[in-house]
Structure formats: C-alpha cells, structure tokens
Amino acid sequence: MKQFQYMRPTKQKAATDAVAKDPTALFIAGGTNLIDLMKREVMQPEKLVDINMLPLKKIEQRNGSVRIGALVSNSAVAEDRLIVEKFPLLSQALVSGASAQLRNMATVGGNMMQRTRCYYFYDTALPCNKREPGSGCGAIEGINDQHAIFGFSENCIAVNPSDMSVALAALDATVLLSGPKGERRIPFIDFHRLPGDQPEVDTNLMRGELIVAVDVPESPYAQNAHYLKVRERASFAFALVSVAAALDIQNNTIQSARLAMGGVAHKPWRLFDAEKALAGKPVSEESFWQAAEVAMRGAKAFEHNAFKLKLAPNSIVQALKTAAGIA
Amino acid sequence: MADDNTIDKTSQESDIPNNHSDARRTFIKQSSLLTALALAPASVVKAAEGKIDEKVADKFENVPVTLEINGVRKKLSIDPRTTTLDLLREQLGLTGTKKGCDYGQCGACTVLMDGERINSCLTFAVMLNGKKITTIEGLATGGELHPMQAAFVKHDGFQCGYCTPGQIMSAVACIREGHANTDDEIREYMSGNICRCGAYPNIVNAIKDVKNSGQKI
Numbered sequence: 001m002k003q004f005q006y007m008r009p010t011k012q013k014a015a016t017d018a019v020a021k022d023p024t025a026l027f028i029a030g031g032t033n034l035i036d037l038m039k040r041e042v043m044q045p046e047k048l049v050d051i052n053m054l055p056l057k058k059i060e061q062r063n064g065s066v067r068i069g070a071l072v073s074n075s076a077v078a079e080d081r082l083i084v085e086k087f088p089l090l091s092q093a094l095v096s097g098a099s100a101q102l103r104n105m106a107t108v109g110g111n112m113m114q115r116t117r118c119y120y121f122y123d124t125a126l127p128c129n130k131r132e133p134g135s136g137c138g139a140i141e142g143i144n145d146q147h148a149i150f151g152f153s154e155n156c157i158a159v160n161p162s163d164m165s166v167a168l169a170a171l172d173a174t175v176l177l178s179g180p181k182g183e184r185r186i187p188f189i190d191f192h193r194l195p196g197d198q199p200e201v202d203t204n205l206m207r208g209e210l211i212v213a214v215d216v217p218e219s220p221y222a223q224n225a226h227y228l229k230v231r232e233r234a235s236f237a238f239a240l241v242s243v244a245a246a247l248d249i250q251n252n253t254i255q256s257a258r259l260a261m262g263g264v265a266h267k268p269w270r271l272f273d274a275e276k277a278l279a280g281k282p283v284s285e286e287s288f289w290q291a292a293e294v295a296m297r298g299a300k301a302f303e304h305n306a307f308k309l310k311l312a313p314n315s316i317v318q319a320l321k322t323a324a325g326i327a
Numbered sequence: 328m329a330d331d332n333t334i335d336k337t338s339q340e341s342d343i344p345n346n347h348s349d350a351r352r353t354f355i356k357q358s359s360l361l362t363a364l365a366l367a368p369a370s371v372v373k374a375a376e377g378k379i380d381e382k383v384a385d386k387f388e389n390v391p392v393t394l395e396i397n398g399v400r401k402k403l404s405i406d407p408r409t410t411t412l413d414l415l416r417e418q419l420g421l422t423g424t425k426k427g428c429d430y431g432q433c434g435a436c437t438v439l440m441d442g443e444r445i446n447s448c449l450t451f452a453v454m455l456n457g458k459k460i461t462t463i464e465g466l467a468t469g470g471e472l473h474p475m476q477a478a479f480v481k482h483d484g485f486q487c488g489y490c491t492p493g494q495i496m497s498a499v500a501c502i503r504e505g506h507a508n509t510d511d512e513i514r515e516y517m518s519g520n521i522c523r524c525g526a527y528p529n530i531v532n533a534i535k536d537v538k539n540s541g542q543k544i
Binding site: 001003004005006008028031032035036039040048050052075098099100101102104105234235236 | 390407408410429430431434437440443444445446449450451453454456497500501504506514515516517518519520
C-alpha cells in the first residue's frame with residue numbers, strides 16, 4: 001500500500017477544508033471499501049481525513065422525517081426502532097448487504113460512496129475508464145455478467161453495488177451535504193450519476209463536500225414494503241438484481257407506489273414510469289406484470305448478462321407481490 | 328513482545344530475531360522501510376522531520392495510539408498503513424487472530440471492538456484510538472475455556488481450525504446481538520465467516536448449544 005498522511009480532525013470545517021485543499025485527499029469513515037481498494041492499489045489517496053470524531057452518529061425524529069447521521073453504522077440503522085417501524089424497506093435492504101462484521105463498521109455515508117465491484121475496476125492489470133480514464137472499458141467486450149442493462153455508456157457499463165441506496169432512492173430521501181461553500185441538500189436520486197463520458201465520477205459531490213446526513217420523509221409505505229435481493233448465494237453477496245418495492249394500498253387499490261432496482265445501472269434505478277402505471281390499479285399479479293413491462297422498456301443486455309432481462313421483471317413482480325401480501 | 332507497553336520503531340528495529348522466520352520478517356520490514364525512504368521525495372522527508380503541521384501525521388511518521396487489548400492498555404506508535412490485524416499479529420504477537428483473505432471476505436480476522444464484531448483486516452489501527460479490542464486470546468478466563476470455545480470442542484465445530492478463532496468471536500457476538508434464535512438466523516448472521524472445511528452444521532450446533540444453555544457470555 002502507498003504511504004499516506006493521516007489526520008483526525010474534531011471539527012467538520014477542518015475536515016472539509018483539508019479535502020477541499022488537497023485533490024489527493026479522501027475522507028475515511030468505516031473504511032470497509034476504501035481500505036480494500038487501497039490494498040489493491042485501485043485507489044491511492046495521499047491523505048486520509050478520518051471523520052470518526054465528528055458528531056454525525058445520531059438518528060433523530062424530526063418534523064415529518066427521520067434524519068440519519070452520516071456516521072451511523074449500517075447495523076445501527078438496520079436495527080434502530082424508528083427505522084424498523086417507519087422504514088422497514090431500508091432496514092431490510094441494509095440487512096441484505098455485506099456481513100454482520102462489515103455492517104458494524106460501514107457507515108451510511110460510506111455506503112453511498114462505495115465503488116463498483118466490476119472486475120475490471122478492481123484489476124489494475126486490465127483497462128477501466130473508471131479507474132484510469134481513457135484506458136477503455138474491459139467489460140463491454142469482456143466478462144459482463146454482473147453489469148448494467150440501463151443507463152450505461154460506451155465508456156462504462158458498471159453497476160452501483162449498494163443495497164441501502166436502492167431503498168433510500170425509492171423512499172424519496174434527501175442528502176445533506178456540507179462543504180467549503182456551505183451546506184446544500186440534494187434529492188437522493190440525484191446523488192449518484194450515470195457514467196456518460198466521465199465514468200470516473202460516481203456522484204455529484206463537489207470536492208471537499210462531506211455527506212452529513214440523510215433525511216427520509218415519513219410515508220404511507222411502511223405496511224406494504226419489501227426489498228428483494230437476488231444473488232448467486234443465499235447471503236453475503238452482491239445483487240445480480242434487487243428490487244425495492246413499496247405500496248400504499250387502500251381498499252385493495254394501489255394509491256401510489258415506489259419502486260427502484262439495484263444491480264442494473266450505474267446508480268440506484270428508480271422506476272418512475274412503472275410507479276405511475278401502478279397508481280390507481282387493483283392489487284393483482286396482472287397489475288404488477290404490467291408495471292414490470294413498463295419498467296423494462298429501454299433495457300439492453302450484453303453478452304453475459306442477458307439473463308437480467310428476464311430476472312429483473314420477474315423480481316419486480318415477486319417484490320410487489322410480497323409487498324402487497326399476495327406472494 | 329506482547330508484554331511490552333510501548334512498542335516503537337526504534338525498539339522493533341533493535342529486536343534481536345529469535346528464530347529464522349522472525350529474522351526474515353525483520354529483514355523484509357527493514358529493507359522495505361529503507362526502500363520507502365529512498366523513494367520518498369526530499370520535500371516529504373523534510374516535512375516529516377520538521378513536523379511542519381503537527382496535526383497531520385506525515386508519510387513515514389508513526390502515529391501514537393492508545394488501545395486496550397484484552398484488558399491491557401497499550402500505548403503504541405503505529406505506521407498509519409498498519410491494519411488492526413497486522414498490529415495484533417506482527418507487532419503484538421497475538422497470532423490467534425488469523426489472516427485469511429485480508430479483504431473482508433472470509434471473517435478469519437474477526438475481533439470485537441468495544442464489544443462489536445469487526446473485520447480487523449479492514450481497519451487501520453490508528454483509527455481505533457481509545458477503543459477496546461477483544462481477540463480470541465482474551466475470551467478464556469483463569470485457564471478455563473469460554474463457553475463458546477468449549478462448545479466448538481464438544482460439537483466438533485472445525486476441521487483444520489484456521490477459521491475457528493474468527494468463527495468463535497463472531498459466534499459470541501451473534502448471540503450477544505440477539506441473532507441466534509433459529510438455525511436460519513444463525514446461518515444468515517454468521518455468513519461473514521467462511522469455513523472451507525465445511526464445518527457449518529457443527530458450528531450452528533455449537534452456537535445453539537451455548538444460546539440454549541442461557542449462559543452469560
């Protein structure tokens with residue numbers, strides 16, 4: 001591993017200033033992905049700003065929303081009484097990710113910042129535009145079973161690996177950021193970006209900006225929500241396809257729906273058109289198949305991931321049926 | 328070395344290797360340090376010597392860290408790149424914690440940090456300043472096996488034994504967290520610990536046995 005400078009500021013301003021001033025500096029919180037990538041020399045920061053001393057470890061009930069501090073561990077969020085009661089979708093998504101040990105270490109902010117697990121990104125001997133801009137995408141013509149079917153570009157077909165982010169995208173969360181130019185809020189679905197011609201940039205964070213918290217608005221979806229994760233083994237594996245499904249059901253009619261998919265795009269893939277297709281429909285398998293058909297419009301597969309074109313709609317229907325209680 | 332309260336670069340370098348493998352380790356350590364210094368730009372070395380910014384631990388500068396390991400408080404001086412796993416094994420001689428994959432995928436390095444299980448291979452030791460670490464060496468009390476250790480022996484919860492320290496640390500945490508209520512729940516919450524010999528059924532039995540005994544662990 002390359003040498004790096006280490007600092008552990010106690011003030012938020014000192015932390016954001018340190019990263020804003022130094023283009024080779026990175027924040028570190030749980031470290032579960034960054035240390036992994038540093039060992040493999042995929043990422044080589046010259047300075048690490050340890051933010052664990054900052055007071056961002058609370059989950060608070062606010063007026064109409066719950067605020068989750070960026071440094072709350074994934075396990076603490078998953079087991080929190082408020083979260084389990086109001087946002088079971090988020091709790092389920094978190095528990096489906098990683099292992100118990102990793103969830104104890106990993107933070108909310110770090111989970112949002114984790115990098116793709118694309119083989120080509122991880123292997124420094126192979127081309128990857130995300131790791132080394134301009135070197136090419138090894139996956140397009142290579143092994144691409146894990147890769148995107150939506151929103152990819154000719155430069156990158158990698159997928160975002162987070163489960164938590166899929167649930168937060170579905171739940172209309174907002175991200176609170178703090179940087180050298182002050183604070184700002186952005187919708188969770190605008191936090192991650194599509195690869196376009198800059199696949200090396202995963203998010204819309206500006207240099208020196210720190211994720212401070214995530215606000216999740218109260219919603220009528222707690223009763224009928226389900227996170228379905230399909231993977232190559234029963235536990236401790238990344239999603240091939242995952243679906244966050246949440247329904248507001250009154251008198252067997254869907255008032256409104258929230259749907260997002262993981263494992264299919266460079267960012268959590270919110271299914272707005274399918275949500276619209278579900279609104280006002282009766283709770284039935286037929287309604288769910290119609291929504292899945294709408295959701296899959298525009299999907300395109302590569303040599304090894306064509307199975308996702310079938311797995312994704314099947315998973316959408318299964319997740320919706322489970323959420324609605326008719327599985 | 329494990330009994331030393333203070334371990335710094337100077338004392339490490341002056342240690343007389345007591346066997347062949349230690350001699351090799353020391354040689355590698357020293358030679359890689361020399362290579363690193365030789366490759367460092369002059370400005371970096373100068374900055375480190377001059378301590379221009381005392382809040383920033385510059386490259387090649389060790390960072391003071393205080394940790395409580397198995398109930399013993401240790402003041403250490405650590406290269407920021409050192410993982411907790413490497414600190415335990417290479418500097419403190421606590422080799423019960425195993426290095427399997429070194430990437431957080433196998434769980435062999437599981438220890439408890441302030442009572443919570445973590446992968447020691449994916450933490451920099453400097454980040455754990457002030458924390459309490461419990462390793463497999465710290466479980467037994469007064470020469471008596473911890474109930475989970477005894478249960479692994481009773482149920483034959485291992486074959487080669489390499490993953491066992493990590494399995495046992497994880498199993499203790501699994502019960503304390505309240506995630507050992509059914510076989511399925513145990514399997515799910517123990518999925519971060521891989522056993523290549525396939526002792527899983529016996530590991531589940533050992534955990535159930537301890538859980539059902541109601542012993543305080």
